[in-house]
Amino acid sequence: MNNMHIDTIDRRLLDQLQRDASLTNQALADAIGLSPSACLKRVKRLKQVGIIERQVALLNPEALGPCLHMVVEVIMERDHKVLYQRFEKRALAAAEVKQCYKVTGEIDFVLIVTVPDMAAYDRFCDAVLYADDNLKKFRTLISRKRSKFDTAEQLITDSV
């Protein structure tokens, strides 16, 4: 599913699509300077090989009601793989957890958690954090403002 050529045209397509995927195939072809059929073939290929994972609508969180972002740092008690996996599984299953990073150093996991209010965060802590008896400590950094949220990956400008 890997090992495929991505040329400059592919890069330009990907760059466009990860910024704005609402373009029609024709408009995209036009922007890149390709015929619609060639453009479509490339986009389909990029989807098929998994370089384009999916296409989503990004919503304005604040337009949907109150919304708090938390950065949660988690330290586990014992470094046992099974216990890590147990925690990770629970975290991943929680709808409030938007992102989960397994990190090196003193901290073991960093979670990005979204809740409507503090009461909901409290319930989340009970259900996910306090529920794990191998969790030693956690620290919550409350976001006053999420000033950047960019889903676009960096596309290397060119390669030989």
Add this chain to the structure above:
Amino acid sequence: MNNMHIDTIDRRLLDQLQRDASLTNQALADAIGLSPSACLKRVKRLKQVGIIERQVALLNPEALGPCLHMVVEVIMERDHKVLYQRFEKRALAAAEVKQCYKVTGEIDFVLIVTVPDMAAYDRFCDAVLYADDNLKKFRTLISRKRSKFDTAEQLITDSV
């Protein structure tokens, strides 16, 4: 740009679109149980009022080459608004910074940074972090694995 009615049908549309925006309007209308024209009208309205911010393709970072995620915690020296803004501006302008949270407590900013390798991270530190003379300290948590990355917002199941 706010203050509009979002009914159950809108919620179902949003829920669908933030999971998969590759559906045609017809397929979406079908899934929700609406006529294509009514469906299109709603989606257009949701875009216009800014609830749907944009539509993007999510790429598989690893299919595009090496990719490291870092969680960077930043502590500022002095709590001056102008100095905060100066740092924030530089951070937001950096392509490596994918997310920026201004948080409460000991830490002032949390950044989610993406780079292809350690050398690139080093350059990023020079260009953004060490470049700010009001930055007191920063700590880098290196992600061994990003095990969740979900862009979908929680849609309250129902409201009166």
Add this chain to the structure above:
DNA sequence: CGTGAAATATGTATCGT
């Protein structure tokens, strides 16, 4: 909100480079 018809877009086959 639904229907139906005109305007657009997509997807495939085929040819040319």
Add this chain to the structure above:
DNA sequence: ACGATACATATTTCACG
């Protein structure tokens, strides 16, 4: 191997009920 053209199918979009 890749892109262009053309044509058949499917979708979007709008006026109207």
